[in-house]
Amino acid sequence: MHTPPSGKIMRKVMDRLRIVKTWIFPATILLLLSVPRPVRAQEAELKKKWDRLIKNDRTAGRKAAYARWSGVNKRIYGHNLDQPMVPASCLKILSTGVVLRHMGASYKFTSSLLGEIKGDALTTPLYWRGNGDPSMTLDNLTALVRQLKAKGVRKIPKGVVIDDTYFDRQKPAGFQFSRGNEGFLALPTPTTVEGNAITVTLEIKDAEVAITCLPASPYHTCSSEVTVGTKEDVRFTTDTRGDVLQIKAKGTITAADPKVVNRVRSFDSSRYAHGILLQVLKENGITVDETFARGATPAKVPVIVSHSSDTLAALVRATNRHSNNFYAENLLKALGAQITGQPGTTQKGLDAVYAFLTRAGVKRNQVVLANGSGLFGNSKISARALASAMEQYATLPWLQALMIDSLPRPGRDGTLYKRFTGTAAEDVVYAKTGTLGDASCLAGYISKGNRTILFAIMQDGIGGDLKGARTLQDELVVSLAKFFKGQKP
Missing domain, CATH: 3.40.710.10 (DD-peptidase/beta-lactamase superfamily)
Incomplete structure (x- = not known):
């Protein structure tokens, strides 16, 4: 048999209902209103x-x-x-x-110089072998050459060989049809330096326009017919006939913007790398035969110095x-x-x-x-x-x-x-x-x-x-x- 709740219990129930009505219900409404739309x-x-x-x-x-x-x-x-x-x-x-x-x-890429040292000379060619480091800079290459010199090397009578065998020489699709000379069109190679491109700088000095090309190399030259004018209009042309890349600048630059920098790609990346390494060797007092060569490094030739890329x-x-x-x-x-x-x-x-x-x-x-x-x-x-x-x-x-x-x-x-x-x-x-x-x-x-x-x-x-x-x-x-x-x- 069901027993009705006592008056005391009923009063407690009513008190709780008043709390819900007075505090909890309004708080719930406010909370719901504060939530973003569904x-x-x-x-x-x-x-x-x-x-x-x-x-x-x-x-x-x-x-x-x-x-x-x-x-x-x-x-x-x-x-x-x-x-x-x-x-x-x-x-x-x-x-x-x-x-x-x-x-x-x-993972890190490695660029190495290899050869056999006897006294102050190499008895083998100096091999430059890379596995595709796209970030190799002129400073990195210079550091390698200085380490080579620190090991006593002063003469490389058998020259430099660029080991580009880690990649094939096939151009990626689209590149084979491009005749552009812009730096962003440089081709991928295992031995790289400065993105396989030459930085050409035109700058007004003493009312004349001077031109510089870096990195320096016996395999590219730069010349300028640029003058000072009222508007900037500079064009860069390249002549790829023969072994030396000829870069020419024509047009005008202004006194208001007296410096123009452009990047021109190399067209023979292995020869480009060879020329820059020759230049760095000579600048550091190492005599070297300048005959161009590329090919695989013999298995028994030891590594002399190496550079590792960033991650x-x-x-x-x-x-x-x-x-x-x-x-x-x-x-x-x-x-x-x-x-x-x-x-x-x-x-x-x-x-x-x-x-x-x-x-x-x-x-x-x-x-x-x-x-x-x-x-x-x-x-x-x-x-x-x-x-x-x-x-x-x-x-x-x-x-x-x-x-x-x-x-x-x-x-x-x-x-x-x-x-x-x-x-x-x-x-x-x-x-x-x-x-x-x-x-x-x-x-x-x-x-x-x-x-x-x-x-x-x-x-x-x-x-x-x-x-x-x-x-x-x-x-x-x-x-x-x-x-x-x-x-x-």
């Missing part, structure tokens, strides 16, 4: 915003856009996801990521932040040599990238790879495929962290230095730019703490309208950053 509503609003921006964009050509949460199978937005498009330098996110995954963050993680950072094509192509050939043995080739490196994409679930009809840098527009990849590769990095947390860190940051350095400053994206965006005359791309991450969104925005057939393409990219990414922060997109 994520689904924010996502719906973001999708509408991106749809509207893409629909109303006046830039010519095709567009693709993809955004998703990293680490979970949750897409935020997708438009034209499976259409292969020209990624330009966004391709470096893919090629450098695969290089890091296979070779490891702590691969640091080299990938330099590649992506400054969109360094030379670094990207060298790293890809080095990857090929690491996986399948010498010689390293572009195709061997690309085969490793294709294998990685297959593991990431990418269909082969969504990607065509031609080189490691994205130059010339020969490569194509869909936004879904590029994003899938970026998501695959998340299966190795160290790899995703290094890839995010390798990308340019707004207002800091690299190719995003002047973009997104003063916007919601400034402190959370890490992204790789890609630019060709007819294509533009922005791909990367919005990340803070343990939350990450990855995105890829691709446009090709833009007819040179880079300003319009970047305006759309910036609007899309800023709205995505606002969504990430719980703000109205």
Whole structure:
């Protein structure tokens, strides 16, 4: 039989109800009001915003856009996801990521001078052997020569041999048709120095225009017909006939901007390396036969001195932040040599990238790879495929962290230095730019703490309208950053 509660118990119940009504219920309402709008509503609003921006964009050509949460199978937005498009330098996110995954963050390249020493001379040629270090500088090479001299070497009567056998001599796709002389077109080689390019400086001195070319070498010369004028208009031409590269500058520079610096690529990288090493040896008081030679180092010839590069993680950072094509192509050939043995080739490196994409679930009809840098527009990849590769990095947390860190940051350095400053994206965006005359791309991450969104925005057939393409990219990414922060997109 049910017994009614006593009056004392009823009073306690009523007191508790009054507490709930007076304090807890209002506090709960305030708490609910302070929580951001539901994520689904924010996502719906973001999708509408991106749809509207893409629909109303006046830039010519095709567009693709993809955004998703990293680490979970949750897409935020997708438009034209499976259409292969020209990624330009966004391709470096893919090629450098695969290089890091296979070779490891702590890997270092080695450049060595080899030979047999007897007294103050070498009884063999001096061999310079490298395995593709793209960061080797004139200072690094000079340090090696000084170490060689410290071991008593003063004479090299049998000359210098450039051992370029670690890579093949095949040019990456697109490079074989290029007649340009710009420094960013320098070809990948195992023995490198200063990015295989010559820095040409024009400067007004005593009302005349002086020209200097560094590094110095017997295999290239520089001359100038540049005068002081009312506007800057300088052209550099190269004559590659014969063994000596002739660089000529013509045009005008102004007193208001009295210094012009340009980089011109070497056209025979092994001869270029040979000439610079000859120059450094002579500058350090070592006599040497100057006959050019290249070939493999005999197995029994010992290493005299060596230089190690910075870590691969640091080299990938330099590649992506400054969109360094030379670094990207060298790293890809080095990857090929690491996986399948010498010689390293572009195709061997690309085969490793294709294998990685297959593991990431990418269909082969969504990607065509031609080189490691994205130059010339020969490569194509869909936004879904590029994003899938970026998501695959998340299966190795160290790899995703290094890839995010390798990308340019707004207002800091690299190719995003002047973009997104003063916007919601400034402190959370890490992204790789890609630019060709007819294509533009922005791909990367919005990340803070343990939350990450990855995105890829691709446009090709833009007819040179880079300003319009970047305006759309910036609007899309800023709205995505606002969504990430719980703000109205």
